[in-house]
Amino acid sequence: MNFKKLTFFFCVLVIGFTPLDALTISENLTLGYVFFVLMSICAVLSGSLLPPKHMPKFAKLLIAFIVWATLTSIWSYNIETTLYRVMYLIQYFMIVLVMLNVINTSKRLKIVLGAWTLGALYIAIKTATDFHTFAASSSDLYRVDEFGNPNENSFMLVWALIFVYLIDTTKRKIPSLSFTLVSAYAIVANGSRMGFILFVVTLLGFIFSFFNKKMNPLHIVVILTLLYIGGSFLIQYIPESSFSRLMSIGSNIENHELANRDIIWLAAYNALSTNPQYLLLGSGWGTFNEAIQLYAGYAIGAHNFYINILMTTGLVGMSIVLRYLYVLYKYINKTVNHTVITYLVLVVPLISMSSTNWDSRRWWFLMGTFIYLILKTNNIGNENARRKLSR
Incomplete structure (x- = not known):
């Protein structure tokens, strides 16, 4: 066998x-x-x-974070919670090791990216179907949440959309355009304003990428026509309540109406400013919900990956994570023929992290692995690029 x-x-x-x-x-x-x-x-x-013979730098940083997260159990607000959450980090890293060892060709990487896309597509189709069935009969805002947090689902869908454009080799990009329209409808169905922001950023990146390289004028006309038709369809069939929710993003930010996130973040600021241990060493990995109770009055997630990291692992853990993100940025710069779409693989998660609890998801471990493997398989055959990547 x-x-x-x-x-x-x-x-x-x-x-x-x-x-x-x-x-x-x-x-x-x-x-x-x-x-x-x-x-x-x-x-x-x-x-x-x-471990592979040459462990990539991003993987070494993930190991460093796991070690530090484990050490925070010594002074953790809740030792059991910290050790329990560290076990999840170990599981995430096991997936990283397997991917580094078995995904060694561009074809295999495309299969993996395609698998993520199919998983997200199932959610998109089911979400859009349910939304179309029930929202039309509801005068109030209707949100599909069968598959969990709408913000998380929208991120996974937008990330899948980026993967589709990366692996789509057809001339007219019909698969990519079709997925774009399905994604747009599903994100509206999720009612996720962060998902809408991520989608707009991604769409602008696609447009810039397409017009920044030589394309057949006919292909450009076809793309713009399909986007216009799809946009007209969405506007016609989106209930006014859902459309108003998405269009209120600017005014909500201006009026500091951030779905109580501003209250959580202020409580985290108070915790960090009055407790030097939290700022330097953290409250213990995975304990944000419990540690914030004294300052917020109730247990709740950070809804911000960066604040969560700072609160639970201190400046030490935060420095490791920032170094990790910087290494991923350098990977993209070192790749052969990198494009705006390649940068989106990193940019979209960075934006999503500002309002989503990424700490409890394996995505941020997969992010580094995806970026490293995209660049590694793209640089096969280019010896100078391979040498740069190994530094």
Whole structure:
């Protein structure tokens, strides 16, 4: 039995079911976790959990963060919570190791990115279908939340949209354009204003990328025509309540109406400014909800990855994460023929992190792995680029 191929097969399923983590087959058990266990078993038997000969810098930084997160259990607000959440970090890194060992060609990387896209597409289609069925009969705002947090789902959908444009090799980009329209409708159905912002940023990036390179004028006309038709369709079928919610983003920011996020962030500021230990060493990985109670009056998530990292792991943990993000930026700069779309793989998560609880998701580990592998497989055959990437 070829356990190496089986490891890759289950790795594809793990990535593909990541957007579907909210769907359970029993209480607290998802299909994605079942595939993770099977992948891990095959990885042990095939040696795919061993560190690669040349460990990439981003992976070393993730190890450093895991070590530091573990050390915060010594002074943690809740030791059990911290150690429990560290176990999740270890699981995330196991996926990173498997990906580094089994995804060694551009074809395999495209399969993995395609798996993520299919998982997100299922959510998009089901969300759009439910929205079309129920929103028309509702005069109030209707939001589809069957698959979990709307902001998280919208991010995963926009990220999938970027992946589609990266792997779509057709001349007229019909698959990419079709996914764009489905994504737009599903994001509206989610009612996620952050998702709408991410979609607009991504769409502007696509437009800039297309007009920044030589394209057949006919293709440009076709693209603009399809976008116009799709936009007209969305405006016609989107209920006024949903449309008004998205259009109120500017006024909400101006009036500091941030769905109580400003209250949470102010409480975090008070905690950090009055407790030097939190600022330097953190309250303990994974303890934001509990540690913030004294300052906010109730347990609640940070809704901001950066604030969460600073609060729970201090300046030490924050410096590791910032270094990690900087390394990913350098990877993109070192790639051969990188484009605006390549930068979006990093930019969109950075924006999403400002209002979403990324700390409890494996996405930020996958982000580094995706970017490294995109650049590594893109640079195959270019010796100078490979040398730069290994530095």
